[in-house]
Amino acid sequence: MPRTIPPWEIKRELLTKAENTTNPKYGHTPSERPAKEYIQYGTINLDKPAGPTSHEVAAWVKKIMHLSTIGHGGTLEA
Amino acid sequence: MTGILPITLEDATKVVQVFLYGGKEYVCVMKLHGDVKEEQIKPVLKEFEDEIYQRPPLRSSVKRQLRTRRIYYIDYLEVDGRNVLFKVGCEAGTYIRKLCFDIGEILGVGAHMQELRRTRSGPFTETSATRVTLHDVAYWFGEWEEKKDEAILHKFIEPMENALVLLPKIVVRDSAVDALCHGANLTAPGVLSVGSGIEKGSILGIFTLKGEAVALAKALASTEEMLDLKHGAVAGLQRVLMPRGTYPRVWKTGSGA
Numbered sequence: 001m002p003r004t005i006p007p008w009e010i011k012r013e014l015l016t017k018a019e020n021t022t023n024p025k026y027g028h029t030p031s032e033r034p035a036k037e038y039i040q041y042g043t044i045n046l047d048k049p050a051g052p053t054s055h056e057v058a059a060w061v062k063k064i065m066h067l068s069t070i071g072h073g074g075t076l077e078a
Numbered sequence: 079m080t081g082i083l084p085i086t087l088e089d090a091t092k093v094v095q096v097f098l099y100g101g102k103e104y105v106c107v108m109k110l111h112g113d114v115k116e117e118q119i120k121p122v123l124k125e126f127e128d129e130i131y132q133r134p135p136l137r138s139s140v141k142r143q144l145r146t147r148r149i150y151y152i153d154y155l156e157v158d159g160r161n162v163l164f165k166v167g168c169e170a171g172t173y174i175r176k177l178c179f180d181i182g183e184i185l186g187v188g189a190h191m192q193e194l195r196r197t198r199s200g201p202f203t204e205t206s207a208t209r210v211t212l213h214d215v216a217y218w219f220g221e222w223e224e225k226k227d228e229a230i231l232h233k234f235i236e237p238m239e240n241a242l243v244l245l246p247k248i249v250v251r252d253s254a255v256d257a258l259c260h261g262a263n264l265t266a267p268g269v270l271s272v273g274s275g276i277e278k279g280s281i282l283g284i285f286t287l288k289g290e291a292v293a294l295a296k297a298l299a300s301t302e303e304m305l306d307l308k309h310g311a312v313a314g315l316q317r318v319l320m321p322r323g324t325y326p327r328v329w330k331t332g333s334g335a
Contacts (some may be wrong), residue, residue: 004127006087006167007101007244008201017305020270022252022287026325027255029288030181032172035204035228040088041319042235045209047229055213061085064216073084073097073199074170 083259087273090238099202103167108178110160112187122184132176147172199245210234239291242283244275249285255325258292263314266307276301291319
């Protein structure tokens, strides 16, 4: 069987159509967002323990960090 | 089950669909119900590196109709008695329990899934420097509340842009950003650069020159067409990620202002 390339092995190039600059007055490079925004637009690469459900784990993170909304990327259940 | 469970905080929850539809990798212990030689197991695992048919199990949240899922690879790791350890890279929505059952049928002895650990969800992997446990989250958040040093946040939180790195992308000029934040489709003049391999219908990320995610969109043209087009819509907006007003509004209103 020919092995299909998984999405994480696909190499993509960025091709330039036009040159331009960005005004430093607006927005932030993601890694330089102020703390509140850094959290608000943040994700966590969580290693789920055995036992609790994905939903419970997400709810714990929400409580620990006093957040208003939380989501998780696909259940990981038995 | 254990392993990678990406968590999206507050407004980053808008990108969660990218994980739901992204590929996964698991390490699995399959328990055989009879004795099979190691040399017989390996070729059978390789047979499943293909498009496979699966019917969702009785206890599932989706309609139970036959569907296909792509297995990118199955790498045999080791065998210990009747326990077989392997790594599998697959499309979202593949049932590994079902896969083990089917492998058991082909081997002729029967098998079931004994243990499962997710080692990848889209771009997030267990070997990443930012992978954390619940304990880490509680500890680092406590440290952050006490010291208010932003470097602490970077130890356990990644920008939502990191969730989008496997998507093809389009970079747009500052003047195109606010219209996108209002839900307008992306038109050709706003495009600065385009990722290779985009086809009509591809889901892609639209970014600023600073690398901020503006929106998720569906391509209305291919990479080549986007590079050529002088006007017209090139991507239809699916999900706005950036709040309105982050960049100045430079587009004209209907009254000709």
